[in-house]
Amino acid sequence: MPETLPFHRVIVSPVTDRGPLGARMITPPVDAFDPATVRVVPVSEVRAGDVLVGTVQPHYGPLLERLDRAEWVSYFSHTTKPQTTDARPFDPAHCDWCAHNAEIGAADRTHWTVGGCTTYRPDSLLLTVPREYVQEAGR
Template sequence: MPTAPVDFHHVIVRAPSSRTASGWRMVIPPADAFDPAQVRVTPVGEVRPGDTVIGTVQPHYDHLLRPLDRAQWVCYFAGTQKPQERGARPFDPAHCGWCTHNAYVLGVGAGSGYWTVDGCTTYRPDSLLLVIPADLA
């Protein structure tokens, strides 16, 4: 039987905190926003309708979404998130004015490998998201 490689993502997910390691203050989700046992680290292209995206796992990026270093950090979205009406879709700069703006700023277009999730948020092809799958919600 042929074997297929499996990618494992080395990420340490910790509970939300109002302070970063460097001391920056940030807004965190409410304590009852989600059950931590249901959270999965999911590649952006695998987000499906009904999944709830609650944050990102990413390297530090500059303003053009180029990685600055190899460190990865977890960023929870503030507030309680709603399930996705649609799943992830390939980035289309013609979708709306915000997508057109992102295409201009990022210098990417349709077929670039970038993804759009939760409205019109644009993610790099290798982005990992914190997701509560629909079947666990």
């Protein structure tokens, strides 16, 4: 039986410094990454060595239902570096910041964590340069 792979529909537009409603947006440096190496992956599939370059911001309908398309991409404004660990389920006992997020209801055990203590909803999509391409680039 063939394996089923999830496919995230993507329409790529040029990077712009204006969001869909005209708000100013952070753009990555021109040489931050090779656009041909970027993949859209669920947060749970981030692996040690992958480089995260941004988040895919979901689009919501008039009743605040999540639609099957992204509204825009939010690039990280800082220099990216390879992840030191695989993504993991959120653990409120990991550190004080994680305990705080759990206490205020910002995250629970259904959430996922990458890059130390950055927590995402379980259905979040991230722009990632897979570790295989990072190694090729000699980062």
